[in-house]
Amino acid sequence: MSVLARLFRRGDLHSLAAPYALDALEPGERAQFEKHLKKCERCAFEVRGLTEGAARLARSMAAQPPPAMRDRVLSAIRNTPQEPGPLRERGRETREYTPRLPAHVWGAEPQASRARVPQRRPFFVPFATATAAAALVVASLFAVQANRTQDKLDAAQAQSREIAHVLAAPDARATTGADTAGRSIGVIASASEGRAVVTLSGYGAPPSGRVRQLWLMRPNVQPRSLGLFKDDTPLVTTGLDKSATSLAVTVEPDGGSPQPTTQPVVQLALKSVGFGE
Amino acid sequence: MRSTRGGRVGADELLVQVAGGDQRAFEELYGLVSGPVFGLVRRVVRDPAQSEEVSQEVLLELWRSAARFDPGRGSALSWVLTLAHRRAVDRVRSARAAVDREQREARRSHNPAFDQVTEEVEAGLERQLVRRCLDRLTALQRQSVTLAYYDGYTYREVAERLSLPLGTVKTRMRDGLTRLRDCLGGAA
Numbered sequence: 001m002s003v004l005a006r007l008f009r010r011g012d013l014h015s016l017a018a019p020y021a022l023d024a025l026e027p028g029e030r031a032q033f034e035k036h037l038k039k040c041e042r043c044a045f046e047v048r049g050l051t052e053g054a055a056r057l058a059r060s061m062a063a064q065p066p067p068a069m070r071d072r073v074l075s076a077i078r079n080t081p082q083e084p085g086p087l088r089e090r091g092r093e094t095r096e097y098t099p100r101l102p103a104h105v106w107g108a109e110p111q112a113s114r115a116r117v118p119q120r121r122p123f124f125v126p127f128a129t130a131t132a133a134a135a136l137v138v139a140s141l142f143a144v145q146a147n148r149t150q151d152k153l154d155a156a157q158a159q160s161r162e163i164a165h166v167l168a169a170p171d172a173r174a175t176t177g178a179d180t181a182g183r184s185i186g187v188i189a190s191a192s193e194g195r196a197v198v199t200l201s202g203y204g205a206p207p208s209g210r211v212r213q214l215w216l217m218r219p220n221v222q223p224r225s226l227g228l229f230k231d232d233t234p235l236v237t238t239g240l241d242k243s244a245t246s247l248a249v250t251v252e253p254d255g256g257s258p259q260p261t262t263q264p265v266v267q268l269a270l271k272s273v274g275f276g277e
Numbered sequence: 278m279r280s281t282r283g284g285r286v287g288a289d290e291l292l293v294q295v296a297g298g299d300q301r302a303f304e305e306l307y308g309l310v311s312g313p314v315f316g317l318v319r320r321v322v323r324d325p326a327q328s329e330e331v332s333q334e335v336l337l338e339l340w341r342s343a344a345r346f347d348p349g350r351g352s353a354l355s356w357v358l359t360l361a362h363r364r365a366v367d368r369v370r371s372a373r374a375a376v377d378r379e380q381r382e383a384r385r386s387h388n389p390a391f392d393q394v395t396e397e398v399e400a401g402l403e404r405q406l407v408r409r410c411l412d413r414l415t416a417l418q419r420q421s422v423t424l425a426y427y428d429g430y431t432y433r434e435v436a437e438r439l440s441l442p443l444g445t446v447k448t449r450m451r452d453g454l455t456r457l458r459d460c461l462g463g464a465a
Contacts (some may be wrong), residue, residue: 018451019432023366026426053458055355058362060407063316068332073333077303077340085344164298269400
């Protein structure tokens with residue numbers, strides 16, 4: 001492309017700032033402009049100003065939503081995991097549940113190098129609406145139950161608190177492992193607190209009458225049960241000692257077993273998260 | 278009526294807390310943003326049931342994606358409304374795409390009332406203020422801005438409807454938004 005054509009093209013892109021702020025671009029143009037926006041500080045500045053103007057148009061339309069909407073949304077969020085921050089954007093992996101990780105949790109993971117100068121990020125980023133919509137459906141189903149059983153709600157809240165607690169530990173670290181079928185186990189652990197949050201993805205429901213049980217493996221010691229997985233809810237465990245070398249998951253009869261009775265379906269070393277000393 | 282300025286500062290802080298998984302903060306945030314979100318979505322989508330559906334999706338997305346909010350880049354309310362607007366526009370556009378093209382032709386030749394937005398305006402300080410500022414724009418600026426923003430048309434569609442060249446529409450949109458912002462300026 002000649003310099004002139006390129007300049008012309010860029011000028012042309014600049015002029016899309018106002019239609020962009022009004023959401024008046026077609027998807028292709030929008031993507032093109034957002035790409036340009038990353039490199040064009042002037043455009044980003046202009047878009048920000050224009051967007052504030054557009055937001056005033058929006059606010060002037062404020063209206064009272066139906067009261068039932070509040071209940072639905074508030075119930076829904078209780079069962080909806082949050083996405084991590086933009087550092088993870090376009091990252092490798094996980095379309096599934098990933099707890100939001102504070103920056104320090106990623107430690108030496110390559111994520112850190114992806115950190116960009118904040119103002120170079122586009123102002124708008126595409127969102128996973130389809131997933132959000134699906135989550136809402138699931139959550140609404142949950143809400144019906146939750147409304148009846150406050151206990152369940154309390155349990156869910158207590159669990160989020162537990163997870164938040166692990167995440168907040170200064171030495172919290174994350175690691176994941178996968179089996180040959182691509183199903184994975186993820187853990188966020190704090191060695192100093194002896195706590196960990198463990199998630200399974202891709203395993204689906206266990207066979208009828210069976211449960212998945214989590215085990216703590218240490219050298220020269222019998223495996224210790226860390227609990228049973230309920231559906232795909234993360235398992236919060238406490239009391240992990242530093243000698244722990246790995247976690248293992250086995251399929252056991254309902255109610256769990258005192259010791260594993262089957263081969264592990266997946267195993268995960270804990271060295272990278274500060275254990276195994 | 279809630280002070281807009283107070284609400285805005287509050288929303289920024291709350292959204293940051295929500296990003297940390299704080300459900301109570303989300304409840305409070307819901308109180309601040311659900312009205313603006315629902316009102317905007319309803320203005321664009323029009324159908325009440327669909328408006329509620331889109332609003333719910335937006336608010337849930339707000340919970341999921343709170344970590345993406347960067348307080349250095351604008352207010353939380355603007356961010357939320359940007360999100361809401363985009364979802365609303367996506368919805369009307371996909372609905373519109375399904376509408377028979379002939380029907381649209383017919384409507385266009387019928388020459389609809391472009392300025393109905395300003396007529397629908399009711400009570401509310403913000404609404405009056407915005408209306409006053411919209412009235413200060415030229416007709417083409419106002420139509421370009423409101424057809425795109427409130428009715429969800431792309432700038433190409435706006436150009437077609439107003440029989441203007443694309444470049445002119447883009448300029449009218451920019452000038453319209455800039456004048457609107459200047460007019461609304463200190464009264465945020």
